Amino acid sequence: MAERPEQVAADAVMTRIGQVVILHHAGDREEARHRFLDLWAEIGETGDPLHRCTLAHYMADAQDDPSDELAWDLRALTAADELTDERLAQHEGAPAARALYPSLHLNLAADYVKLGRSEAARAHIRQARGAVDALGDDPYGDGVRAAISRLEQRLGEGGATEDGGWGPPRQR
Numbered sequence: 001m002a003e004r005p006e007q008v009a010a011d012a013v014m015t016r017i018g019q020v021v022i023l024h025h026a027g028d029r030e031e032a033r034h035r036f037l038d039l040w041a042e043i044g045e046t047g048d049p050l051h052r053c054t055l056a057h058y059m060a061d062a063q064d065d066p067s068d069e070l071a072w073d074l075r076a077l078t079a080a081d082e083l084t085d086e087r088l089a090q091h092e093g094a095p096a097a098r099a100l101y102p103s104l105h106l107n108l109a110a111d112y113v114k115l116g117r118s119e120a121a122r123a124h125i126r127q128a129r130g131a132v133d134a135l136g137d138d139p140y141g142d143g144v145r146a147a148i149s150r151l152e153q154r155l156g157e158g159g160a161t162e163d164g165g166w167g168p169p170r171q172r
Helices: 005-025 029-043 049-061 066-082 085-089 097-114 118-130 139-155
Strands: none
Touching: 005 029, 005 049, 029 049, 049 066, 049 085, 049 097, 066 097, 085 097, 097 118, 097 139, 118 139
């Protein structure tokens, strides 16, 4: 079956975002920010929500200023609100739209902690906790659940329950 041109273009944009993520993880934050901004200019504020969500999510991690990090994480959340599972299905390996929310709200909670805004942080950590049922029982889901638990404990929000509800699944 032949690919439609728009699918190839979407894959090309996601590939380019991934290349910049690799650059960032290799330690070149400044160049990564520059390239992310160039991609953001190409995608635009009204571009494909998958591209905007993905790019904004990673751009937030490349910020030095917590206020800038928050602004990018808010852009990622806004774009995620526009995503549909049908759009995500066009990109191989992408999760369901609702599976993005635990991580997005976790990131926002962490941003608000850095900014000393504990009530906003608590609100987002509760939203992250409320969305964890969308995560799979896999290393990614386990990692997000564990990070939520750690931040909940830091915020005095409880975290793990007696039955281990926020940690990795127990063996039965």
